[in-house]
Amino acid sequence: MSRTPHHPTREQIELPTVLDCLSDPIRLAIVYQLAQQERVSSELCCGDFSALAGKSNLAYHFAKLRECGLMLTRVAGTNRFMRLRREDLDARFPGLLNAVINSAARDAGRLQPLFECETVGAEGS
Amino acid sequence: MSRTPHHPTREQIELPTVLDCLSDPIRLAIVYQLAQQERVSSELCCGDFSALAGKSNLAYHFAKLRECGLMLTRVAGTNRFMRLRREDLDARFPGLLNAVINSAARDAGRLQPLFECETVGAEGS
DNA sequence: TCCTATGTTCAACGCTTATTGAACTATCGA
């Protein structure tokens, strides 16, 4: 079995695919939470998103986010740690990710209860 | 029959809906052409997009773009003139529309032959 | 070793979407 799941190269990242991925409220919430986590410069693992959907449903959305080039998955033991592909996205589509995240932040209230579950602050070793 | 088709108010424009609308290559091409046309400060009508798809299919995509708040339709005789809702979009999601259009411009080559049909320069009255 | 926790994969379902052609509506010009 593949140790590390498949990721597209920077050049393989496509605009319509990225926009389609971001148009789902659950995936938008995942990206939003990953963006919050960027400021703490640590990663999140699947379980940290359990408030958003069931396990298998999350795995489905994670795969979509990975395959479209929005995020990166690192396997460590039984955990999968994830972070945004900030550099690649900014290189391919300058300003896009920030515009989306800022827009999501503005609308956090109206974007479901999905955005109210603050997950920042995991890892309390 | 309604003289003017339905448009959402500025406050009714939703981020996931807008992103979903932009994720379709044909609709992205329509928005892109409308953005080009902005610089000439004139409008385009349905027929100007006939290279992108058939008439009824275009009507479907126009309705989607209108209902999600991306564009505005003005009825004039048998024509429907359309333009981007630039002000409303910039107010709701600052930087988003420009980021998408710039990204589309960068990828114009790889985004189908849809982006090669330059339609600018209509209205030669 | 066995048990548990983490996460993926699979098949199934119901729903939405894009696309098509045909029929229809409405306006303009001769």
Place this chain on the structure above:
DNA sequence: TCGATAGTTCAATAAGCGTTGAACATAGGA
């Protein structure tokens, strides 16, 4: 008035999407 033009609406089709639970794989700890 008649015909042509511009665009919408409708019904039908095929393909794709999100969600679910059950089964599976893998790693870590007792």
